[in-house]
Amino acid sequence: MVMTDLGQAPLAEAVARYAKDKVTRFHMPGHKGGTGASPEALAILGRRAFELDITGVEGLDDLLQPTGVIREAEELLARAFGADASYFLINGTSSGLQALILGTVGPGEEIIVPRNMHKSMVSGVILSGARPVFVTPEVDREQGIALGVTPEKVEEALVAHPKAKAVLLISPTYYGVTSDLAAIAALVHKRGLPLLIDEAHGPHFYFHEDLPPGALRQGVDACAQGAHKILCSLTQSSWLHVKGERVDRGRLRAVLGVILSTSASYLLMASLDLARQQMVRDGRAILTRTLELAERLRNGVRRLPGLTTFGREYCSRAGAVDLDLTKVTVSVKGLGITGQQAELYLRYEHGIQVELSDLYNVLFIVGPGTTEEDVERLLKALAELVRENTARAVRQIGVDALPPIPRQVITPREAFFAPADTVPLVAAKGRISMETVTCYPPGIPILCPGEEVTPEIIEHIEFMKENGYRIQGPQDGGLTRLRVVKE
Numbered sequence: 001m002v003m004t005d006l007g008q009a010p011l012a013e014a015v016a017r018y019a020k021d022k023v024t025r026f027h028m029p030g031h032k033g034g035t036g037a038s039p040e041a042l043a044i045l046g047r048r049a050f051e052l053d054i055t056g057v058e059g060l061d062d063l064l065q066p067t068g069v070i071r072e073a074e075e076l077l078a079r080a081f082g083a084d085a086s087y088f089l090i091n092g093t094s095s096g097l098q099a100l101i102l103g104t105v106g107p108g109e110e111i112i113v114p115r116n117m118h119k120s121m122v123s124g125v126i127l128s129g130a131r132p133v134f135v136t137p138e139v140d141r142e143q144g145i146a147l148g149v150t151p152e153k154v155e156e157a158l159v160a161h162p163k164a165k166a167v168l169l170i171s172p173t174y175y176g177v178t179s180d181l182a183a184i185a186a187l188v189h190k191r192g193l194p195l196l197i198d199e200a201h202g203p204h205f206y207f208h209e210d211l212p213p214g215a216l217r218q219g220v221d222a223c224a225q226g227a228h229k230i231l232c233s234l235t236q237s238s239w240l241h242v243k244g245e246r247v248d249r250g251r252l253r254a255v256l257g258v259i260l261s262t263s264a265s266y267l268l269m270a271s272l273d274l275a276r277q278q279m280v281r282d283g284r285a286i287l288t289r290t291l292e293l294a295e296r297l298r299n300g301v302r303r304l305p306g307l308t309t310f311g312r313e314y315c316s317r318a319g320a321v322d323l324d325l326t327k328v329t330v331s332v333k334g335l336g337i338t339g340q341q342a343e344l345y346l347r348y349e350h351g352i353q354v355e356l357s358d359l360y361n362v363l364f365i366v367g368p369g370t371t372e373e374d375v376e377r378l379l380k381a382l383a384e385l386v387r388e389n390t391a392r393a394v395r396q397i398g399v400d401a402l403p404p405i406p407r408q409v410i411t412p413r414e415a416f417f418a419p420a421d422t423v424p425l426v427a428a429k430g431r432i433s434m435e436t437v438t439c440y441p442p443g444i445p446i447l448c449p450g451e452e453v454t455p456e457i458i459e460h461i462e463f464m465k466e467n468g469y470r471i472q473g474p475q476d477g478g479l480t481r482l483r484v485v486k487e
């Protein structure tokens with residue numbers, strides 16, 4: 001058997017060949033390689049995108065049951081990451097997380113998850129009917145951000161819930177902070193359970209020694225990665241890896257058949273194949289440069305009065321063992337403005353878009369496409385931001401004590417399908433919430449679907465509202481009313 005070389009991109013090459021051969025297309029999609037697309041569509045999107053936008057035709061395999069070039073590309077992907085099996089995803093990392101939940105827990109079964117689980121994990125829990133058992137992440141109150149979870153808290157959850165079927169955690173966080181996955185894997189495996197990781201923000205960890213070790217290298221059983229977030233594939237393209245036997249691969253493949261589209265985009269899949277090829281071939285050099293640029297940005301920020309940022313020294317605290325140095329979190333707290341104000345200023349005064357902002361911080365992702373000029377431009381803009389804002393009183397976060405996690409009366413799935421009532425917030429006391437309510441900072445939900453609305457929770461929401469904090473989740477954005485289960 002001839003093994004395909006890791007430097008090749010068999011799927012992307014097959015797609016390009018199909019376009020080059022100018023095959024007469026009596027198949028979907030309707031634009032037939034662009035000839036049917038409007039002049040506006042061609043002008044805006046470019047003809048090449050249409051030429052390459054094909055579907056599962058003869059010789060191009062089937063994402064849901066791959067036996068040809070997709071399988072070959074997925075095998076190369078697995079080899080690149082040291083996984084036993086890897087799967088292309090065309091519905092984002094979200095679909096990978098949903099697949100991991102559906103692939104490991106069923107209705108009424110328990111899964112241990114972080115309280116600040118991503119929205120797609122909530123969807124996965126609703127789809128599967130599982131009962132979430134929450135582990136609260138650590139919080140840095142100074143910086144106003146949630147960190148990872150500690151092995152001690154995972155162990156507590158494992159002891160309290162001996163029937164749990166799986167553990168699904170996030171590492172790294174959006175801000176690049178990683179948890180002690182090796183220690184957690186040992187605890188989880190002691191009970192014969194799989195440890196699954198939302199590694200949406202860590203696919204590059206496998207290609208540079210100055211980045212934290214990847215989840216698969218720490219004994220984790222499966223992880224979903226946002227190739228499009230950090231590497232150079234197209235938005236919405238992601239992948240999923242499995243290692244070892246604790247995750248049933250047959251079941252996982254079947255689940256992917258349930259949740260992925262039957263019309264997988266070959267543009268997305270080709271971009272995944274090429275992103276893997278690029279990392280294997282040039283990843284180390286690309287990431288060396290990326291890390292240098294991020295360090296230059298970090299050092300420049302440190303020279304600006306009123307701004308602070310952090311490096312690896314940040315990670316000597318609970319829930320933070322290492323840091324992805326390509327992420328640069330800048331606190332603008334010392335300028336007396338919010339992160340959101342800084343984001344708008346950078347966008348509209350300087351044409352610079354940040355990744356995210358919160359009460360105190362703006363987050364910059366330095367990536368393979370970042371240039372020296374970009375970093376210099378950003379530093380100049382930040383210097384101006386500093387000049388224009390003399391320090392005012394620093395606003396303190398009033399989230400020292402989040403209300404205790406309330407009683408879970410029914411599963412999120414039962415809450416999702418229950419008949420609804422929308423009631424004034426004050427009248428929601430004792431009712432079962434159908435919604436998630438998350439206050440920022442620190443971005444940890446105080447209420448999840450299926451949980452009892454306690455007086456402490458109402459009080460906390462009122463306090464956060466009065467003090468102008470951002471609250472996300474409920475249909476009523478102003479949170480005067482809450483959707484609860486009808487009595």
Ligand SMILES: Cc1ncc(COP(=O)(O)O)c(C=O)c1O
Nearest residue numbers: 092093094095118198200226238
């Ligand atoms: C931690 C985390 N997990 C999962 C996701 C979902 O990824 P995707 O947008 O690729 O579906 C995100 C998206 O931002 C995320 O931040």
